[in-house]
Amino acid sequence: MIFSKFLKKKWQHKNSTVRVEAINSSLSIDEPEQREIIEALAANDDNENVRRAALIKLNSYQSWLTHSQENNMVKVKQYAGKKVCAILTDQDTIKLSEQDKLTYIKNTNDYSFFETWLKTAEEANLIITLFEKIANKTQANDLSNKLTLKPQVLVNLFSLKQNAEVQNYIISKVDDLDTLEKLKKKSQQLEVTQRLTDKIAKLHYAIEQPIVLCKKINLVLAKLQALKDQYDYKEYLDKRESLNTEWQALIAELSAFDTAENNDFIDKHQTITVQLDKLFATKAEQHVQDEIARELSDAKQKSRIHFDKTLAIIDQTLTTSIFENDDIEEQQYQTLFDKLTSEIIASVLTKEEQNSFIAKICQQQQKLQQLPEIAQSVSDATHLISKVSQLAMPTTVAEMNERQTVYQDWLGEWTNAEKNSAGALPDSIKNAANEIQRNWRQAVKPLQQAQKQEFSVTQKKLHDVKRLIASGKYNAAFGVFKKAKQLFNALSEQQQNRIQKDYDSLSEKIADLADWEHYIATPRKQQLLADIKTIVETPLDNPNEQAEKVKQYRKTWNSLGHADDDEEQKLNTEFNQLCETAFTPCRLFFAEQEKLRAQHLLTRQGFMEQATLLANKLPSTTEDIDQNIVVDFKALEVELNQVVKQWQSAGQVDRAIYQEINQQFNNVLQPVKSAIKVYHDENKEIKQQLIGTAKQLLEQDDVFKAVNQVKTLQTQWRNTGYSGAKVENKLWQTFRKINDDIFTKRDQQSAIEKSASTAKTAELELALQTLEAQFSTINQLQELQDFEQALQVLYHEVTQQKPKMVKLEKQIIAKEKSLAKKIVDCKQANEKQQWRYLFTALEQGVASEAGFTEQGEYQHLNTFWQKKLKELTNKEQLANRAEATLELEILSGIPSPSELQQSRMAVQVNLMQTQMSSGAPIDLEDKFSQWLMLGKFDQQDIAYLNRVKPIFQ
Known part of the structure; x- marks a missing residue:
């Protein structure tokens, strides 16, 4: 665990x-x-x-x-x-x-x-x-x-998005002429306007289609009629077929006409068709003859295919029988050949083609007569396949050289067997042979390449031998020639023949050099003795170079070979003595170096004491820890680095001693390093937490709040200690990048908000301008109300924006006030017009006795008054509207006739009592409705109507 x-x-x-x-x-x-x-x-x-x-x-x-x-x-x-x-x-x-x-x-x-x-x-x-x-x-x-989609939705999108593709999309969704006309009025792009124009034209065209269709039908009939002058019968048939296709397509659209027109078109077409058939009867017969000739050509082609296929089957069957050593009924094949010959003679093929197929049958008959020879060739081929299958593919150059002759012999025998088989070898045997040849080529290709490379290497080695001999390096030449000889023996016979002359020549030279080895080595060794005497008498300034020079002379001496037998021992003894003498100064130097290493050891022991003092600065007992002794880790780390640096530059000591003392040094400093590491880890964890907090701030939506908080994190970061060389810079870069991202995000957010606000302001101002342009010439109440509703929607959107668009809000409010007044005026004008229609309908209805609903003004009345006039028409009992007329005059505040003043006062008193008892105000329009519906309205009520009209006009 x-x-x-x-x-x-x-x-x-x-x-x-x-x-x-x-x-x-x-x-x-x-x-x-x-x-x-x-x-x-x-x-x-x-x-x-x-x-x-x-x-x-x-x-x-x-x-x-x-x-x-x-x-x-x-x-x-x-x-x-x-x-x-x-x-x-x-x-x-x-x-x-x-x-x-x-x-x-x-x-x-x-x-x-x-x-x-x-x-x-x-x-x-x-x-x-x-x-x-x-x-x-x-x-x-x-x-x-x-x-x-709702037309109004599409219209709104069309206005807001001034994009040609978007507007073209909207156009594709609209098939209503009225909507298309509205879109055309709002279009600001020439291309879009043109497309709207085109689509409107297409819709109009659809309306006019019956006329166009009639013209097309007449045109097709005229073209059919014109075929009478066509000379080429084939072209006549093509054109007639094309016109018939057009006619069939037009027939499907004849529903646009009535039955009489349909029958008329069909009769015309039938008449023209009969005339054309009579006119081209002779040419039609000739065309039939041409078709017969074409069918004959097709029959010949089918016969060729049939005979080729039959002969191929016979050949394949015969080949299979030979391969499988089946009994071949020659009489059966002969009968088949006779039957096939009869079919060929009886076929529609020309004499030359018949002779060609009969010749192929003769070839098969000859093959039938040569069955023993063919069977033997098939057997030989099978045996060859079996034989070569036992020949393993070469995997080395030596195996390839050994088996290449066997493979070439097999290939020649296979070629003869294939030739003697008269093409009767089964595909399986031929495929097997092809596979064997392909596998052999694939197997020997890399080996041939390798052998070619070995040949090149051998040539190079022989060339190197020549060069070494020419430069007098005979010992090296002996070694290189030995390697070249091995490579030469591994080559194929053909490759050996190519370089045999060079190889033989070098072999002779190497043999001669072997005889001259003693003769050559003696003077060279004597020269080398003279060279080493020079550094004995005059040693080099640098002992290390002196030692290296002695080693070099020793190596050269060993490479010179044997001198004369009587000189060899003497030369070796003298050379060894000179080497020892030349190396003596080096031994003195190395002894001095040993003294220096001893001094370096004392120096390192001093640094060991410093390391011990440094380790003692750490709290080592429980009492020290309980007293909360504060350690200045920053200063401690500086001292540690100084001691380590001095240790590393203190000079060399003996390897065995160094390993021991270096281990002691590291053991002494290990607690210090561990304490500093713990200190670094704690700081790292704190900084990682600060980074995590910064990342959370980066994801906050309120970027301005995040900026203020990240500044606090920066202060905390500065107050946190060092985290170690490996992570300090990485942590700082990470923290800094997040800080930069937050500030960048703030800048971007500010720019986006500013840009978005500017763009939104422009968009909404454009929307207001578009609405003003759209409704600039309207006067109808419904259009004014639509404009008011659109302004309210726009105002709501404007008020939702941040920051506030005060100027635009004021413009919309001012526009709404102006529009509200216009709507009120329009409503009042509409109400007055309704009263005029009503009074006119009443007057004309009484005057004409045709009924109120039959009057032209009746159609312009709203539903309420139309319903009232229908009810009034059904009234049969007359009513006295005198008192009700006075009530209307009193309520509206207009004077009554002077002779009715007494009655007016009485009615006024009754009205006051009624109002006091009910407590509800009296609606003047409702009172008129009651006045109107008192009873049947006839000529005697016209006078009352004339008194009432000024109240509502």
Whole structure:
């Protein structure tokens, strides 16, 4: 259990900070196994920071997307989702293709994000796909289907997105002429306007199709009629077939006409067809003859194919029978040949073709007569295949040289057997032979290349022997020639023949040199004695160079070979004495070096004492630890580095002593190093925590708050001690990069907000201008109300923006006030017009006695008054409207006739009592409705109507 604790990887550490560090520094996404570990940590680790670190390490769109959908930690899932949104909206370093974005839209239903994305999207395909996804939330996003969208929705999109492709998409969705006309008024691009014009023209064309269809039918009939003048019958048939095809296509569209017109067209076509048949009867007969000739040609071709196939089957069957040694019924084959000959003679083939096929039959008959010879050749071929199959493929050059002759003999025998078989060898045998030849070529190809290389090496060795002999290096020449001889013997006979002359010449020279070896070595050894005497008499200044020179002379002496027998012993003795004398100064030098090593040992022992004093500065007892003795690790590390540096430059000592004293030195300093390492590790952990906190701040949405907090982290970093040479710079670079990213993010956010605000302001101002232009000439109430509603929607969107768009808000408010007044005026004008229509309908209805609903003004009345006039028409009982007329005059405040003043006062008193008892105000329009519906309205009521009209006009 103890060892397993130490054997765990850093990414398995129970401390999440250590796992984060392992992800950042130890694990690599380039190694498949380590990448799997990172992916597992991202999906399964119980710490949010570890998962985030793993995702940041992976840093791929697919990883962000997967964890935004499947990660079981809500915050990590949300974090990944924000990252995906940033990537999709091009606010991240990871860039996606348009196809990847379209795939995301297709596979997800985040409509809130889609609406936000649509406002900033610029690519036409994205705008279209996003719009269809939002507009059809319950329908699968299949772009191949023509979606049913509300015209007003399409019109709004057309106005907001001044993109030719988007507007062309909208045009493709609209087939209504009125909507297309509205789009054309709003179009600002020449190309889009042209397409709208074209589509409107096409729709008009569809309306005019019957006229066009009639012209097409008449044109086809005229072309059929014109075929009477056609001379070439084949061309006549082609044109008539083409016109008949056109006619059949037009017949399917005859439903646009009535039955009489249909019959008329069909009769005309029938008449022309009969005339053409009579006119071209003779040429039709000739055409039949031509067709017969063509059929004869086809029959000949079929006969050729049949006879070729039959002869091939006979040949294959005969070959198989020969190979398998089956009994061959010659009479049966002869009967088959006779029958086939009869078929050939009776066929439609020409005489030359018949003779050709009969000649092939004769060849088969001859093969039948040569069966013993052919059978023997097949047997020989089979035996050859079996024989060569036992020949193993060469694996070495020697084996190749040995077996090449056997293979060549077999190849010649195989060629003769194949020739004698008269083509009767089965495919299996021929394929086997081809396979053997192919395998042999493949096997010997690398061996031949190797042999060629060995030949080149042999040539080079022989050339080296020549060069060494020419330069007088005879001992070396002996060794090289020995190697060249081995290579030469390994060559093939053909290759040996190519260099035999050079080899023989060098062999003779080497033999001669062997005789001259003693003669050559004696003077050279004497010269070498003279050379070494020189450094004995005048030693070199550098003892190391002197020693090296002696070694070199010894090596040269050993390479010179044997001198004359009577001189060899004497020369060797003298050379050994001179070498010993020449090496004497070197021994003195090395003795001095030994003294220096002893001094260096004393120096190192002094450094050992310094190391011991340094180690004693650490708290070593429990009492020291309890007293909380503070150690200045920074100064301690400086002293440690100084001692180690001095130790390393203290000079050489004996190897055995150095190993022992160096181990002691390291053992003394080990507690110091361990304490400093613990100090570094603690600082490293603190800094890693600061890095983790900084990473969290980097992911915060409020980047300005994150900037203030990261400044505090910078202060904490400065107050934290050193973390060690290996990690300090890496930690600082990581921390600094995160800081830079946060400040960059702040700058980007500021720029984005400013840019977005500017763009949004321009967009909304353009939307206001578009609305103003769209509704600049309207006067109808419904259009004014639509304009008011559009302004309210725009105002709501403007008020949601940050920072506030005060100027634009004021413009919209001013426009709404002006529009509200215009709507009120329009409503009042409409109400007055309604009253005029009503009074006119009443007056004309009484005057004409035709009924109120029969009057032209009746159609212009709203539903309420139309219903009232229908009810009034059904009234049969007359009513006295005198008192009710006075009530209307009193309520409206207009005077009554002077003779009715007394009655007016009485009615006024009754009205006051009624109002006091009910407590509710009296509606003047409702009162008029009651007045109107009192009873049948006839001529006597016109006077009352004239008194009432001024109240409502």
